[in-house]
Amino acid sequence: MKMKSREESLNTSGECDGSNDLLTGNPPSGQSRKNMKQRFLKLLPCCHVDSTPVRQNSIEEDFELATVCYRPDSLEKMMEQTKFSKTELQILYRSFKNECPSGLVNEETFKLIYSHFFPHGDSSAYAHFLFEAFDRHKNGAISFEDFVVGLSIILRGTVTDRLCWAFSLYDLNKDGCITKEEMNDIMKSIYDMMGKYTHPCMKDSAPREHVESFFQKMDRNNDGVVTMEEFLESCQKDEALMESMQMLDHVI
Numbered sequence: 001m002k003m004k005s006r007e008e009s010l011n012t013s014g015e016c017d018g019s020n021d022l023l024t025g026n027p028p029s030g031q032s033r034k035n036m037k038q039r040f041l042k043l044l045p046c047c048h049v050d051s052t053p054v055r056q057n058s059i060e061e062d063f064e065l066a067t068v069c070y071r072p073d074s075l076e077k078m079m080e081q082t083k084f085s086k087t088e089l090q091i092l093y094r095s096f097k098n099e100c101p102s103g104l105v106n107e108e109t110f111k112l113i114y115s116h117f118f119p120h121g122d123s124s125a126y127a128h129f130l131f132e133a134f135d136r137h138k139n140g141a142i143s144f145e146d147f148v149v150g151l152s153i154i155l156r157g158t159v160t161d162r163l164c165w166a167f168s169l170y171d172l173n174k175d176g177c178i179t180k181e182e183m184n185d186i187m188k189s190i191y192d193m194m195g196k197y198t199h200p201c202m203k204d205s206a207p208r209e210h211v212e213s214f215f216q217k218m219d220r221n222n223d224g225v226v227t228m229e230e231f232l233e234s235c236q237k238d239e240a241l242m243e244s245m246q247m248l249d250h251v252i
Contacts (some may be wrong), residue, residue: 183215216240218230
């Protein structure tokens with residue numbers, strides 16, 4: 001897999017602004033969100049879509065006569081599960097299979113790929129949290145279906161869909177509530193990954209301060225946890241909070 005240079009991956013003139021917004025709570029700019037979307041596709045494993053023409057019969061034969069260890073669902077079924085077209089799924093699958101011939105991505109591989117894009121930070125914790133969010137069946141591997149279903153929500157889901165995905169990312173123990181400790185773990189992992197290379201540099205206390213600010217707005221009944229209902233209501237009613245909680249801001 002061709003890796004980008006540090007200058008491309010951590011462009012301090014624009015692309016680091018997204019993480020800066022995330023840690024400070026300031027709404028990211030439109031250009032920043034656009035850059036995040038472009039980088040997200042390049043950061044995720046096995047999703048390096050190129051413009052080479054796809055031979056339709058070849059791709060469909062791969063689905064029907066897959067030689068990999070894991071056989072994906074049919075194109076038609078995945079079209080029903082996602083908001084991708086048949087052609088888009090064919091391109092994504094070809095890239096996925098080229099990079100992941102077994103048909104599955106384990107956490108070690110996922111972390112390794114992420115580490116190449118943040119060579120001067122520690123991306124292992126955040127890569128773990130993101131892997132858990134994509135691993136729908138909690139079997140320690142991300143299949144092609146897991147990958148495209150998650151990607152479809154992030155890129156083309158409704159506001160509610162994307163916020164629910166974000167809630168699941170923060171709800172580390174999957175008990176239906178987000179604690180300050182869980183949100184702080186996520187914020188700290190983002191800071192460890194690239195916070196030190198934002199401009200201006202973030203203080204070590206930035207993740208905790210960001211969490212406190214979020215909880216003041218989200219924890220409506222002051223019981224120390226944020227439920228899905230509180231999370232959705234707070235984000236949808238508060239424009240600034242909604243902007244800072246946009247899904248792609250979190251992923252990058």
